[in-house]
Amino acid sequence: MSEKFAVNMIECDGHxxxxxxxxxxxxxxxxxxxxxxxxxxxxxLAKHAKKAVALCPKLALSLTPDRR
Amino acid sequence: MSAPMRVRYDGRxxxxxxxxxxxxxxxxxxxxxxxxxxPTGAAPHLVExxxxxGLRGRGGAWFPTGRKLAAVAEHGARAGTAYVVxxxxxxxxxxxxxxxxxxxxxxxxxxxxxxxxxxxGAKEVTVAVHRGTGLAAAVGAAxxxxxxxxxxxxxxxxxxEPPRWYVxxxxxxxxxxxxxxxxxxxxxxxxxxxxxxxxxxxxxAETLAHVALIARHGPDWFREAGTPEAPGTALFTxxxxxxxxxVYELPVGATGNDVLxxxxxxxxxxxxxxxxxYGGSWVGVDALTRPFTPEGLKPMGASPGAGVVVALPAGACxxxxxxxxxxxxxxxxxRQCGPCFNGLPAIADDLARVTxxxxxxxxxxxxxxxxxxxxxxxxxxxxGVVRLVAxxxxxxxxxxxxxxxxxxxxxxxxxxxxxVPQPPDxxxxxx
Numbered sequence: 001m002s003e004k005f006a007v008n009m010i011e012c013d014g015h016x017x018x019x020x021x022x023x024x025x026x027x028x029x030x031x032x033x034x035x036x037x038x039x040x041x042x043x044x045l046a047k048h049a050k051k052a053v054a055l056c057p058k059l060a061l062s063l064t065p066d067r068r
Numbered sequence: 069m070s071a072p073m074r075v076r077y078d079g080r081x082x083x084x085x086x087x088x089x090x091x092x093x094x095x096x097x098x099x100x101x102x103x104x105x106x107p108t109g110a111a112p113h114l115v116e117x118x119x120x121x122g123l124r125g126r127g128g129a130w131f132p133t134g135r136k137l138a139a140v141a142e143h144g145a146r147a148g149t150a151y152v153v154x155x156x157x158x159x160x161x162x163x164x165x166x167x168x169x170x171x172x173x174x175x176x177x178x179x180x181x182x183x184x185x186x187x188x189g190a191k192e193v194t195v196a197v198h199r200g201t202g203l204a205a206a207v208g209a210a211x212x213x214x215x216x217x218x219x220x221x222x223x224x225x226x227x228x229e230p231p232r233w234y235v236x237x238x239x240x241x242x243x244x245x246x247x248x249x250x251x252x253x254x255x256x257x258x259x260x261x262x263x264x265x266x267x268x269x270x271x272x273a274e275t276l277a278h279v280a281l282i283a284r285h286g287p288d289w290f291r292e293a294g295t296p297e298a299p300g301t302a303l304f305t306x307x308x309x310x311x312x313x314x315v316y317e318l319p320v321g322a323t324g325n326d327v328l329x330x331x332x333x334x335x336x337x338x339x340x341x342x343x344x345x346y347g348g349s350w351v352g353v354d355a356l357t358r359p360f361t362p363e364g365l366k367p368m369g370a371s372p373g374a375g376v377v378v379a380l381p382a383g384a385c386x387x388x389x390x391x392x393x394x395x396x397x398x399x400x401x402x403r404q405c406g407p408c409f410n411g412l413p414a415i416a417d418d419l420a421r422v423t424x425x426x427x428x429x430x431x432x433x434x435x436x437x438x439x440x441x442x443x444x445x446x447x448x449x450x451x452g453v454v455r456l457v458a459x460x461x462x463x464x465x466x467x468x469x470x471x472x473x474x475x476x477x478x479x480x481x482x483x484x485x486x487x488v489p490q491p492p493d494x495x496x497x498x499x
Contacts, residue, residue: 008255009405010446029440033406 002040003063005049009033011060018061021052040066077293081317082301083277087172093206096213099175103284106179106219110283111186115141118279121287122299126165127155127239127272128345128374130298130362133279136269139259141188143267151263152185153246154178154195156203156273157230157237160345161489162376165303165315166273170195170203173277174210175219180276182221183283188269192224194246196237199229231499232492234346234400235449239270241402250498252402253447272374274303294320298361302372306331308379308485309338321364324356327377337382340463342486344373346393347452349459350386369459378486385479386464387423387471389486390457394419396488397453402498408450411441415457426474435461 005025007018014032022045025037041049041063053061086094086102094102110117119134144150154177158166169177181193195211197203204227211227214220228246230236236251243262245251254261262268271279278300282290291299298320304327307313311332318327324341328334340350343360349370358364360372380386398412415437421430434457442454461468467477 008446009407009444010255012406014406029407029411029444031406031410033410033444035440035444 002066003046003049004038004040004066005036005052006062006064007034007036008058008060008062011058013058013060015057017055017057018052021055022048025049026052034061077301077319079319082281082293083169083173083176083274083303084317086176093171094173094175096175096210096217096219099173100219103176103179103281106182106221107283108183108186108221111183111221114183114187114279114283117282117287121282121290122297123275123278123282123290124298124362125272126274126278126302126375128371130371133271133275136259136271137184137188140267140269143260144189147267149266150188150190151243151246151266151268152181152188152190152193153242153258153263153268153270154181154193154273154276155237155239155242155270156195156197156207157242158198158273158374159232159234159237160347160374160376161487162307162342162345162378163305163374165305165375167198167201167203168315169273169277169303170197170207174207175214176277176280177273178207178210178214178220178225180278180280180283181271182223182225184269184271184276184279185223186221188267190223190269192226193221194263195225195227196230196242196246197227199232204229231496232489233402233496233498234397235402235447236498238447238449240447243268243270245499252404252498253449255446295359295361295363297363302375304330304360304372304375304377306377306379308342309335309381309384310379311335320361321359323359323364324377327360328356328379334379335381338379339382339384340380340386342378342380343370343376345376345452346397346486347449347456348373348376349455350380350390350463351459352463380485383479384482384485385423385467385477386460387419387467388479389484390460390464391416391420391423392484392488393486394453394457397449397456401449402447405445405450407441407444411437411444412450412453415441415453419457419460422468423471426472428472431468431472 019026123133124130230245230251240254243258247263258268258270316330395416418430418434421427
């Protein structure tokens with residue numbers, strides 16, 4: 001099942017690990033906060049995506065089923 | 069036998085009938101005389117009644133109230149409890165309708181809230197009112213009057229005063245506050261996780277007043293006024309360059325010109341109108357011929373929102389007005405989401421540089437930032453500011469060009485049309 005990123009913006013503190021780990025899908029705005037690509041995570045990035053979720057210092061990043 | 073004649077709305081106030089009769093707040097006896105007894109018998113099928121009536125929330129979103137009631141009832145049944153919160157906080161500076169309702173016809177609002185509580189299985193009702201207006205005492209007195217006369221559902225009804233930050237009147241912020249937390253928005257919708265994490269109906273005071281009347285008179289009666297998609301009457305707070313700045317009740321479907329006419333018409337030639345509130349949209353005067361309904365205004369990129377209509381005179385400066393409001397709105401963030409607490413002050417600053425600094429680079433930067441900030445907070449506060457500023461750039465495009473070329477405008481030295489309150493001091497807190 002395909003998944004996409006979601007971020008809890010209240011928890012997010014702009015540490016930026018997510019953008020470093022999955023630059024293909026996450027970039028940072030000028031203040032260091034994540035801008036998520038709306039596309040689902042392609043299979044070759046699944047491992048990196050899970051890693052980014054696990055390593056977010058605020059546990060703000062998650063993967064949700066892509067209902068489309 | 070001919071088909072039954074469809075009864076048409078007679079134009080008389082519905083919500084404000086109790087107040088219109090005497091010009092004073094309607095005490096319980098007057099409320100009972102004008103509106104009849106509390107129809108607790110309607111509670112078991114209130115969700116269907118409100119759904120059939122087609123009532124849409126009057127807090128700004130125009131979401132179908134029947135669907136919201138059904139969602140809270142369903143989630144509440146699963147969770148084992150539910151809450152009802154009356155949102156009378158109205159932190160929108162340009163709006164006064166909810167404060168008026170709670171002052172003038174509190175029993176109508178309380179009736180709607182108590183009936184909704186019975187319908188969704190809530191065990192208590194909380195009324196959230198604007199701090200420092202005396203409404204806490206007034207609504208408290210109305211609650212005591214009901215208890216003394218054994219009028220009501222029997223459920224406990226209490227009053228709270230959230231802090232005066234703009235974002236504190238957002239549904240999830242009010243639910244958060246009622247549950248003992250700060251008056252800051254949360255990620256989860258209140259109907260799923262509101263007060264203390266339980267399913268909560270947070271409804272605007274005006275919406276619940278309509279519920280109280282639908283329970284008495286039925287969906288067909290409600291639909292005699294308004295449009296098929298947006299039935300009923302609605303309260304509009306009319307401000308700016310009109311003869312009589314006040315709150316007016318009109319059938320939904322009335323045009324902008326109808327609304328302004330109720331307020332005695334414009335005092336001078338107009339150049340634009342602000343619709344919805346300080347997080348709403350500017351529109352040109354051509355919008356005044358449109359019905360002020362969600363469907364009527366959508367093609368103009370606007371919405372009636374919380375019924376705010378502010379007429380901007382030709383002699384004012386739309387950009388200066390917008391800078392003042394955008395700056396204030398930027399100060400009103402909950403300090404929770406980076407794109408908001410960083411982005412809104414940056415946007416306000418860019419607009420100020422365009423308005424006074426002849427800064428073309430600021431205009432470029434502003435357009436980019438509007439795109440980056442939109443939709444990236446936990447609540448819709450940043451979206452509102454983006455909407456306000458983007459609509460200003462469109463409606464006042466000629467002014468933007470003039471200001472950037474260094475040819476200001478006389479309006480810069482006029483009395484402000486859009487007034488902002490003293491920002492809550494940091495001592496206001498979030499509790």
